[in-house]
Amino acid sequence: MDKLLIHGGVPLAGEVRISGAKNAALPIMCAALLSSAPLRLANVPHLRDVTTLLNLLGGMGVAVSLDEKLGLELDAGRLHTPLAPYDLVKTMRASILVLGPLLARCGEARVSLPGGCAIGQRPVDQHIKGLQAMGADISVEHGYIIARAKRLRGARICTDLVTVTGTENLMMAACLAEGVTSIENAAREPEVVDLADCLRAMGARIEGAGSDTITIEGVSALAGAGHRIMPDRIETGTFLAAAAATGGSVVLRNTNARILEAVLDKLRESGASIDAQGDTIALAMEGPPRSVNLRTAPYPGFPTDMQAQFMALDCIARGTAVLTETIFENRFMHALELQRLGADIEITGNAAVVKGVPQLDGATVMATDLRASASLVIAGLVARGETLVERIYHLDRGYECIEEKLSQLGARIKRVH
Ligand code: EPU
Numbered sequence: 001m002d003k004l005l006i007h008g009g010v011p012l013a014g015e016v017r018i019s020g021a022k023n024a025a026l027p028i029m030c031a032a033l034l035s036s037a038p039l040r041l042a043n044v045p046h047l048r049d050v051t052t053l054l055n056l057l058g059g060m061g062v063a064v065s066l067d068e069k070l071g072l073e074l075d076a077g078r079l080h081t082p083l084a085p086y087d088l089v090k091t092m093r094a095s096i097l098v099l100g101p102l103l104a105r106c107g108e109a110r111v112s113l114p115g116g117c118a119i120g121q122r123p124v125d126q127h128i129k130g131l132q133a134m135g136a137d138i139s140v141e142h143g144y145i146i147a148r149a150k151r152l153r154g155a156r157i158c159t160d161l162v163t164v165t166g167t168e169n170l171m172m173a174a175c176l177a178e179g180v181t182s183i184e185n186a187a188r189e190p191e192v193v194d195l196a197d198c199l200r201a202m203g204a205r206i207e208g209a210g211s212d213t214i215t216i217e218g219v220s221a222l223a224g225a226g227h228r229i230m231p232d233r234i235e236t237g238t239f240l241a242a243a244a245a246t247g248g249s250v251v252l253r254n255t256n257a258r259i260l261e262a263v264l265d266k267l268r269e270s271g272a273s274i275d276a277q278g279d280t281i282a283l284a285m286e287g288p289p290r291s292v293n294l295r296t297a298p299y300p301g302f303p304t305d306m307q308a309q310f311m312a313l314d315c316i317a318r319g320t321a322v323l324t325e326t327i328f329e330n331r332f333m334h335a336l337e338l339q340r341l342g343a344d345i346e347i348t349g350n351a352a353v354v355k356g357v358p359q360l361d362g363a364t365v366m367a368t369d370l371r372a373s374a375s376l377v378i379a380g381l382v383a384r385g386e387t388l389v390e391r392i393y394h395l396d397r398g399y400e401c402i403e404e405k406l407s408q409l410g411a412r413i414k415r416v417h
Contacts, residue, residue, distance in 0.1 A: 010411055175216060
């Protein structure tokens with residue numbers, strides 16, 4: 001299994017290009033299921049999760065091709081098997097995003113229940129309740145969600161909590177339902193807006209994406225379209241946090257400061273100077289980082305997907321920080337590994353108290369999820385001596401060419417087999 005070997009202590013410097021967003025690409029690829037005409041996508045990141053989803057869609061009969069500019073074309077004209085098998089779903093929870101589109105287009109779907117997860121329980125009850133409100137008949141048999149509906153009907157749905165993929169699943173299903181659907185307490189994440197933009201290009205009638213109420217007027221069919229995936233705000237934030245932690249100075253291109261204001265505010269608070277122009281964000285650290293408190297929340301709050309990376313930053317910052325995780329109940333697994341590098345962290349319930357230490361020391365560490373792995377890489381970039389990060393298949397799920405990009409910024413990092 002591949003590992004990353006990092007010699008810490010080099011401030012990151014230089015320019016890097018940000019990839020398309022994983023969490024926008026996955027739902028948008030699933031949107032291809034809604035139409036019998038091809039969907040052409042640009043800026044799709046080359047990631048393991050994207051490959052997993054291509055395998056899943058391929059098994060259903062979706063034809064996949066790459067054009068000369070590495071654009072992805074998905075053609076669900078010959079969709080034949082509305083099934084998401086356990087083998088693929090267990091490796092990627094986002095597979096649940098096929099449920100709404102399959103049910104709306106085929107009138108039936110069999111999707112494996114995702115099961116447990118390293119960061120929390122992560123049930124999908126809100127997805128199911130929303131589809132039931134639209135008239136679907138849903139049961140769970142032998143670990144599979146079995147859903148049927150001749151044609152979904154528009155409904156007023158108010159989710160019990162803010163769910164990103166839940167909002168996306170219901171929005172996609174509602175595009176082909178009969179009548180009007182409103183999703184209240186909807187997720188406002190930029191990825192939801194990017195999906196709505198793509199669906200509109202396919203002919204869907206959607207209003208309010210980006211607010212907490214989304215209204216969808218169903219149509220009888222969607223057409224083909226072309227869409228460019230938005231930049232990855234979490235990859236952007238991860239590189240910025242890495243630059244801040246190492247006392248570096250970087251320029252990130254092909255990104256967008258407006259989609260990560262809460263993260264940029266926290267970086268400024270920690271002592272970074274940030275200049276955002278057009279699709280570029282430049283960060284320069286002015287002195288050693290200061291501790292920053294944070295509390296994760298749905299967008300536009302501070303993203304849970306950036307909590308682990310900020311914990312790494314706080315480990316070597318001046319002062320004491322309190323990090324409160326409100327989205328997932330078990331998302332501090334990285335703390336124990338950071339402690340192995342010499343960090344001073346105490347966890348009580350959903351809060352982590354991080355006392356900054358002057359120095360981390362390299363060690364062998366391993367992570368249980370994607371963003372936790374990113375935090376260990378950041379800590380390794382700062383630590384004295386060698387850090388070996390194991391189980392980096394988590395990183396390959398969500399960061400395109402992470403070691404190449406960090407090397408481009410001067411980091412001494414290499415993949416070892
Ligand atoms: N929840 C329920 N019932 C549901 C759905 C969600 O109780 O039916 C709970 C979850 O257990 C969690 C909270 O609601 O406690 C929020 O979960 P949400 O549904 O918003 O998460 P998700 O849609 O499964 C997406 C991202 C995650 C990101 C979260 C939160 C994708 C593919 N995944 O997950 O990304 O952490 O939103 O912003 O968009 C990552 O990229 O590393 C990652 C985990």
